[in-house]
Amino acid sequence: MSELYIGLMSGTSMDGIDAVLVRFHGERPELLASHAQPWPVKVANRLHALCNPGINEIDRMGEMDQIVAVHFAGAVRALLAKTGHHPNQIRAIGSHGQTIRHRPELGFTLQIGNGARLAVETGIDVICDFRAKDMALGGQGAPLVPAFHQAVFGSHKGPRMILNIGGIANVSVLPGPDDQVFGFDTGPGNTLMDQWYRKHKGGHYDAKGAWAASGWVNTDLLQRLLGHPYFHMPHPKSTGRETFTLPWMELFLAERPPMRAEDVQRTLLEFTARSIADAILPLATGVKEPELFICGGGVHNDALIYRLVDLLPGWQLDSTDALGLHPDWVEGIAFAWLAKSFLDGRAGNLSAVTGASRQAILGCLCPAN
Structure with missing residues (x-):
């Protein structure tokens, strides 16, 4: 066969x-x-x-x-x-x-x-x-991919995480052979950034995060976004773009003085980076040099990856290329x-x-x- x-x-x-x-x-x-x-x-x-x-x-x-x-x-x-x-x-x-x-x-x-x-x-x-x-x-x-991640990326040397950054971001936690594999959606990946970019630039996505990099983080808006109840839910959990929508985000925008579009984009990038880091940092408690391998379209967003490097000090970050599979x-x-x-x-x-x-x-x- x-x-x-x-x-x-x-x-x-x-x-x-x-x-x-x-x-x-x-x-x-x-x-x-x-x-x-x-x-x-x-x-x-x-x-x-x-x-x-x-x-x-x-x-x-x-x-x-x-x-x-x-x-x-x-x-x-x-x-x-x-x-x-x-x-x-x-x-x-x-x-x-x-x-x-x-x-x-x-x-x-x-x-x-x-x-x-x-x-x-x-x-x-x-x-x-x-x-x-x-x-x-x-x-x-x-998410369904953690079973596949375990089959092809599982390590006998210790814990390893696979982060997929698509429209929604999800993480697979692959421990040693005696522990249990688990994973969940961390929250938004590219979805809000892509929606805001389409609205203001007309393209599909912010290549390499260049437009976001030209803006500044608005801390008030960021804290409002990070206050979403989803982030306080225990796993197992999953979410979709129906939860993290542009109208939802724009409700917070309406409550404050007008912002430059590029500052909103930069804040949305920070929202994605922070929600990912906040979700996975507790998973590596007590682990020396945790491994994180990234796949999905977000791997090409240089500004996002740089922020993840900053937010995850001491971690080893790479793409799944290092494990033999192209991240795309x-x-x-x-x-x-x-x-x-x-x-x-x-x-x-x-x-x-x-x-x-x-x-x-x-x-x-x-x-x-």
């Missing part, structure tokens, strides 16, 4: 589709090819709009469910064209889909990108809807791994991470035939 898988990921930042072709050697993934495909501007705008309550949501969601699947299929074809592989050589696609709503407090999470349509369009079996089973078992449905493709590879886990009959969640009552096989199969 072929051990070639494709992983598909589009995160809460909605800047594009990541597609990876992966060969597995046991648990260890080998990245054979990757493809990044930006969302067309009109599609991205419609996806962003779906993340907030609005008129005619069900019809708009149904239409976008098909459109996302078609674009995912296009990314798969482009990926295979790079290597000359044929669809019948791929055992399965692991598709995360596109999250448009994450409401664990209400017992649901919603990812679109119709698996059946994707299977028909590509001629490859699709494993999708990975989060629903965990939520049915009382879990948060997120870790999440895509994770969903290829989850597809393999499904077909191998292996659990894909960790109860200590999501709060589910037990570990379980995650996902649903959409056959191509």
Whole structure:
């Protein structure tokens, strides 16, 4: 049986589709090819709009469910064209889909990108809807990547942390073999910075954090943001862009004298850095030179990374490149791994991470035939 898988990921930042072709050697993934495909501007705008309550949501969601699947299929074809592989050589696609709503407090999470349509369009079996089973078992449905992180990044030398900075930031804590793996969403990653940048600059994101670096932190606004109740909740916990929204942040802006847009951006960057540092510093109590390896789009935000270095003195910080996986493709590879886990009959969640009552096989199969 072929051990070639494709992983598909589009995160809460909605800047594009990541597609990876992966060969597995046991648990260890080998990245054979990757493809990044930006969302067309009109599609991205419609996806962003779906993340907030609005008129005619069900019809708009149904239409976008098909459109996302078609674009995912296009990314798969482009990926295979790079290597000359044929669809019948791929055992399965692991598709995360596109999250448009994450409401664990209400017992649901919603990812679109119709698996059946994707299977028909590509001629490859699709494993999708990975989060629903965990939520049915009382879990948060997120984050799912810590089980993958443990499989490929776990160290027998001692504790190690993997930080993914996407739209939302999450951390996996990988202790020695006798301790329990856990992880949780620390709070906002790029989401607020990206939303503010789109509003004032029109682009997708603040490259390298250059615009934020031109501003100054407003300590009053920062403290208001850090006062969000989410940061005082114990883990297991997860969150989404529905929680940390621009309208929520702008309520605090309205209470004070006008600020320069770049100062708001700098304060939002500090908010992300501080919320991450505040969440992970207590996890390393008593550990000499804790290790933190970073992946996701935030790894390219130089200003953010510099702040994390400042806020985590004595820590060893690096990207997951140092562990053998390029930081841009870790999440895509994770969903290829989850597809393999499904077909191998292996659990894909960790109860200590999501709060589910037990570990379980995650996902649903959409056959191509």
